[in-house]
Amino acid sequence: MNRFSAFIIKEFRHILRDRRTLLILFGMPMAQVLLFGFVLTNEIKNAAIAIVDPSKDAQSTALIQKLASSGYFRIEKNLEAASQLDPAFKEGKIKLAVVFPPDFARQLDHDGSAPIQLLGDASDPNTATTLINYASNIIQDFSTQRKAEAVLPYQIEVQTHMLYNPELKAVYSFVPGVMTLILMLISAMMTSITIAKEKELGTMEVLLASPLKPIQIILGKTTPYLVLSFINAIIVVLIGVFVFGMPIRGSILLLGLESALYMFVALSLGILISTRAATQQAALFMSALGLLMPTMLLSGFIFPRESMPYVLQALGNIIPATWFNQIIKGVMIKGAGIEVLWFQTCVLGVMAIVFVVLSMRNFKDRL
Amino acid sequence: MQAIVVEQITKSYGPKGAVKALDGISFSVDKGELFGIIGPDGAGKTSLLRILATLILPDAGEAYLQDLHVVRDYKRLRSLLGYMPGRFSLYQDLSVQENLSFFAAVFGTRIEDNYELIKDIYVQLEPFKNRRAGALSGGMKQKLALCCALIHKPEVLLLDEPGTGVDPVSRKEFWDMLQRLKSWGITILVSTPNMDEAELCDRVALLHNGRILAMDTPAGIRDSYDRPLFAVRSADMYRLIQDLRHWPGAYSCYAFGEYAHLALHQSLQGFDKQADTVMAELQQYLESHHHTGIEVLRAAPGVEDCFIASTKDR
Numbered sequence: 001m002n003r004f005s006a007f008i009i010k011e012f013r014h015i016l017r018d019r020r021t022l023l024i025l026f027g028m029p030m031a032q033v034l035l036f037g038f039v040l041t042n043e044i045k046n047a048a049i050a051i052v053d054p055s056k057d058a059q060s061t062a063l064i065q066k067l068a069s070s071g072y073f074r075i076e077k078n079l080e081a082a083s084q085l086d087p088a089f090k091e092g093k094i095k096l097a098v099v100f101p102p103d104f105a106r107q108l109d110h111d112g113s114a115p116i117q118l119l120g121d122a123s124d125p126n127t128a129t130t131l132i133n134y135a136s137n138i139i140q141d142f143s144t145q146r147k148a149e150a151v152l153p154y155q156i157e158v159q160t161h162m163l164y165n166p167e168l169k170a171v172y173s174f175v176p177g178v179m180t181l182i183l184m185l186i187s188a189m190m191t192s193i194t195i196a197k198e199k200e201l202g203t204m205e206v207l208l209a210s211p212l213k214p215i216q217i218i219l220g221k222t223t224p225y226l227v228l229s230f231i232n233a234i235i236v237v238l239i240g241v242f243v244f245g246m247p248i249r250g251s252i253l254l255l256g257l258e259s260a261l262y263m264f265v266a267l268s269l270g271i272l273i274s275t276r277a278a279t280q281q282a283a284l285f286m287s288a289l290g291l292l293m294p295t296m297l298l299s300g301f302i303f304p305r306e307s308m309p310y311v312l313q314a315l316g317n318i319i320p321a322t323w324f325n326q327i328i329k330g331v332m333i334k335g336a337g338i339e340v341l342w343f344q345t346c347v348l349g350v351m352a353i354v355f356v357v358l359s360m361r362n363f364k365d366r367l
Numbered sequence: 368m369q370a371i372v373v374e375q376i377t378k379s380y381g382p383k384g385a386v387k388a389l390d391g392i393s394f395s396v397d398k399g400e401l402f403g404i405i406g407p408d409g410a411g412k413t414s415l416l417r418i419l420a421t422l423i424l425p426d427a428g429e430a431y432l433q434d435l436h437v438v439r440d441y442k443r444l445r446s447l448l449g450y451m452p453g454r455f456s457l458y459q460d461l462s463v464q465e466n467l468s469f470f471a472a473v474f475g476t477r478i479e480d481n482y483e484l485i486k487d488i489y490v491q492l493e494p495f496k497n498r499r500a501g502a503l504s505g506g507m508k509q510k511l512a513l514c515c516a517l518i519h520k521p522e523v524l525l526l527d528e529p530g531t532g533v534d535p536v537s538r539k540e541f542w543d544m545l546q547r548l549k550s551w552g553i554t555i556l557v558s559t560p561n562m563d564e565a566e567l568c569d570r571v572a573l574l575h576n577g578r579i580l581a582m583d584t585p586a587g588i589r590d591s592y593d594r595p596l597f598a599v600r601s602a603d604m605y606r607l608i609q610d611l612r613h614w615p616g617a618y619s620c621y622a623f624g625e626y627a628h629l630a631l632h633q634s635l636q637g638f639d640k641q642a643d644t645v646m647a648e649l650q651q652y653l654e655s656h657h658h659t660g661i662e663v664l665r666a667a668p669g670v671e672d673c674f675i676a677s678t679k680d681r
Contacts, residue, residue, distance in 0.1 A: 003475065203456050206457075206515075210445060
């Protein structure tokens with residue numbers, strides 16, 4: 001049995017005998033995908049709304065009817081005046097209010113336009129934005145229909161198509177996001193912890209005093225995690241496809257190769273961290289703070305990068321997950337090929353080279 | 368041929384080398400010799416062994432193992448070196464057998480190849496070969512660690528405090544094994560804070576605050592002790608030591624097992640003739656201080672007495 005395979009067998013034994021490691025390796029990814037997929041959705045149905053309609057004419061009644069029948073809204077309150085809205089919002093009974101002017105139909109008929117006020121409860125900004133959008137679309141639709149009846153000389157019709165994800169399923173962005181997160185977590189965090197563990201328990205001292213070369217120690221430590229990460233990636237994709245109906249529109253081979261590249265970047269980051277961390281706790285802390293948080297918050301997985309301050313956007317550019325997020329969304333949802341994603345791929349490639357060189361230079365073959 | 372040569376090794380730690388762990392150490396060990404580095408905690412033993420094991424770099428000085436320089440030739444040196452750190456450093460979640468075959472593979476050998484060498488030790492471990500290393504007793508752990516350090520038949524074996532945390536019986540067995548290893552021509556350098564283990568080495572160096580106080584065979588060290596030494600006992604040991612220290616003839620006094628060891632100022636030369644008189648004076652002095660159950664004996668100095676004397680002389 002040669003040195004390298006002995007090392008890998010030893011490493012697999014460590015992993016398989018530690019229940020907690022196993023749980024983190026396989027339990028967490030599945031739990032995360034399912035949680036993100038089922039719990040965290042941006043779709044809102046049956047939101048409670050209030051209507052303030054002093055005009056009570058045919059037009060306003062028709063529009064209210066249309067709002068109520070959309071399925072997005074449930075009319076909780078019919079109020080007499082706008083002044084009654086404030087207590088209703090404060091009690092949290094309604095999320096949105098639609099306020100008509102006193103002479104809605106007359107204004108429409110005479111002036112051809114009439115204002116409608118939409119009030120959203122922006123203490124939860126995401127919900128407010130979504131509801132306002134839903135309501136605006138319905139009102140827009142209503143006004144288009146009215147114009148068609150009036151047979152105006154010309155009109156502009158807006159047709160909206162949500163490309164690649166017509167139903168606006170949140171899961172389409174969560175499955176790729178969770179995959180970037182999980183691969184980073186397992187590849188980088190677990191590798192840095194497992195190398196730090198050897199240092200902490202003193203076994204590194206014996207390994208260093210042996211004829212093992214640093215590269216053998218590093219590869220021996222990382223190879224098992226590369227294999228396990230890949231299995232995890234497959235599990236996450238399978239859950240995405242079969243549980244949530246995610247498509248894989250692009251090439252599966254490309255998806256696999258890009259994932260492998262990303263895992264390589266993550267692993268080399270893990271090694272880099274382990275050259276600095278002397279204990280498992282330090283390694284855990286460094287990877288959680290330096291990798292996990294930025295990956296979650298800055299990569300565009302949860303919050304859109306476009307709305308971040310410039311500094312945070314720039315910071316996001318140096319996070320591997322940002323680029324992999326674009327790649328995986330491109331391949332899975334848009335069916336993009338390497339001819340589109342070459343730039344992101346090159347960025348990841350350069351990161352891989354930089355991190356490997358840095359970690360090899362930092363790995364000490366003495367104590 | 369000399370298996371280990373150490374010349375003026377210096378090592379400091381901390382900002383600007385504030386803590387001097389080793390202060391110009393020099394010694395050499397013959398091939399096949401069992402050499403002991405004896406010293407209390409913090410004397411610099413682990414630093415010395417780590418430098419020899421190519422794990423840390425000395426600030427100054429040279430060291431050679433089997434004519435290979437510990438800094439320049441460290442890669443070649445690592446394959447002919449057996450090193451057992453002071454802390455148990457095997458994989459606790461792997462079984463005895465798995466640990467052994469892993470280290471065999473790391474050194475590019477197999478358990479069978481050098482089985483003769485570890486046979487005596489391994490037969491004791493064999494009943495537990497499927498037990499995880501973390502579940503072994505302290506003594507068994509040390510034996511397994513020794514097996515792993517020996518599995519590639521090293522030319523030089525470096526053992527850092529192998530007796531620490533091990534019961535006396537296991538410790539004795541461990542030392543018996545080291546004696547047997549010498550017959551294979553393996554040079555052994557062992558560090559220990561236990562002065563009684565010094566007696567089991569061929570030669571010892573007494574290390575204190577990074578300096579070598581004395582270096583000789585255990586007998587030679589003992590013979591170099593040049594003061595009369597008494598073992599004294601009474602009903603109140605604590606007060607006894609205080610009183611003995613105030614006795615005009617006393618050079619030093621310290622607890623030593625059930626007795627207090629008392630060294631005198633005067634030289635050993637020609638002391639035998641006055642010994643009885645001195646003992647009578649001592650008896651009288653203690654009685655005048657109301658001690659009961661007094662016992663005064665001439666004592667033969669051990670390595671510990673020599674160590675204490677030479678640290679006091681400095």
